[in-house]
Amino acid sequence: MRVLLWNVRGLGKLARRGHIRDFIHTERIDIVGLQETVKSEFSKDLEEIGGAVSFYWFRLPAIGRSGEILLGVKGDSFEVEDHNILNYCIKVSLRNRLTNLKWEFIVVYGPAQHQHSEDFFGRIGQHLQH
Amino acid sequence: MAELDSICSTSSLPCLIGGDFNLIRSTEEKSSDLYNFSLMNSFNDWIGKFQLIEVKRSGAKFTWTNKQRVPVMVKLDRYLMTSSWEEKFPLCSAWSLPRVGSDHWPIILDSGETNTTKTRYFFFENQWTLLPDFIPSVQQVWLQSLDKRPAACSAINAWHGSLGTLRQFLKGWNIQKVGEQKKEKNELLQILNAMDGQAEVGELSPTEWEYRYEIE
Numbered sequence: 001m002r003v004l005l006w007n008v009r010g011l012g013k014l015a016r017r018g019h020i021r022d023f024i025h026t027e028r029i030d031i032v033g034l035q036e037t038v039k040s041e042f043s044k045d046l047e048e049i050g051g052a053v054s055f056y057w058f059r060l061p062a063i064g065r066s067g068e069i070l071l072g073v074k075g076d077s078f079e080v081e082d083h084n085i086l087n088y089c090i091k092v093s094l095r096n097r098l099t100n101l102k103w104e105f106i107v108v109y110g111p112a113q114h115q116h117s118e119d120f121f122g123r124i125g126q127h128l129q130h
Numbered sequence: 131m132a133e134l135d136s137i138c139s140t141s142s143l144p145c146l147i148g149g150d151f152n153l154i155r156s157t158e159e160k161s162s163d164l165y166n167f168s169l170m171n172s173f174n175d176w177i178g179k180f181q182l183i184e185v186k187r188s189g190a191k192f193t194w195t196n197k198q199r200v201p202v203m204v205k206l207d208r209y210l211m212t213s214s215w216e217e218k219f220p221l222c223s224a225w226s227l228p229r230v231g232s233d234h235w236p237i238i239l240d241s242g243e244t245n246t247t248k249t250r251y252f253f254f255e256n257q258w259t260l261l262p263d264f265i266p267s268v269q270q271v272w273l274q275s276l277d278k279r280p281a282a283c284s285a286i287n288a289w290h291g292s293l294g295t296l297r298q299f300l301k302g303w304n305i306q307k308v309g310e311q312k313k314e315k316n317e318l319l320q321i322l323n324a325m326d327g328q329a330e331v332g333e334l335s336p337t338e339w340e341y342r343y344e345i346e
Contacts, residue, residue, distance in 0.1 A: 001241040007150045007234035035150045108149035
């Protein structure tokens, strides 16, 4: 099982999407976590990235100062039993279809500007009520 | 961090956390010498609180560059695992790919599970003996192997050497036979398909039916 993480700085460029697709295939990636996927034409881009491999996609849109996160899970490898799209992260509960092992994956994107760390902690605190 | 806090504390499943944290753990993780020590401390405290373990990564030391002529480079991206995740995947490893396009390096984690691919043992297939060219081929290979024996060679070593050569030959021979059988099967299946198609419009003579059943 392989995970790819990449802060891609935008999926708008054709070449960038091509890179990700190449990585997914040549490196046999099962889970892909991308940050800063700005200005992506969601469904069309995702289809292109996955190519022939089918992925479940989850997206945390950019809100204020936190950037966008995209999380893809290869459907052949894992069943996604639960997912939570939260501030600064996406969390999925996975079941390995072969071994039945259950585990969780969290892809995070922390704020770039640390003077906003207080804001970051504050916003996150609000989520604790849920 | 409070959010990650709540997630980790309520989670009982093995958990892997990864991404661009935009935080560093030590001065070594940044190429310039401007550091925010309190931020480093709180990040390390948080990692310690949940007993997270960083997955060691090979490849480029940093994961981000400001792309200047004298670049500032920082390790912003990483994988952290809970101890229960490490227990499940003790052989996991990580590495970075070459950086192209983005100012971040892509980083890959491999869980290191032992693949379920079987060792390719040698198995003798009884059906080989039914093939007409089996015995002549074995004879030929065995005789050829006699020439390859070193001059001073004990009988048992000679026997093992010839057996090894024979095994190697039979493996290849089998692959070729299986391929031929597959090809023949596909051709026959195509004929069957075509005939069944014809039969649907009721144009098959008894002899044609006989032929079809024979193929089957």
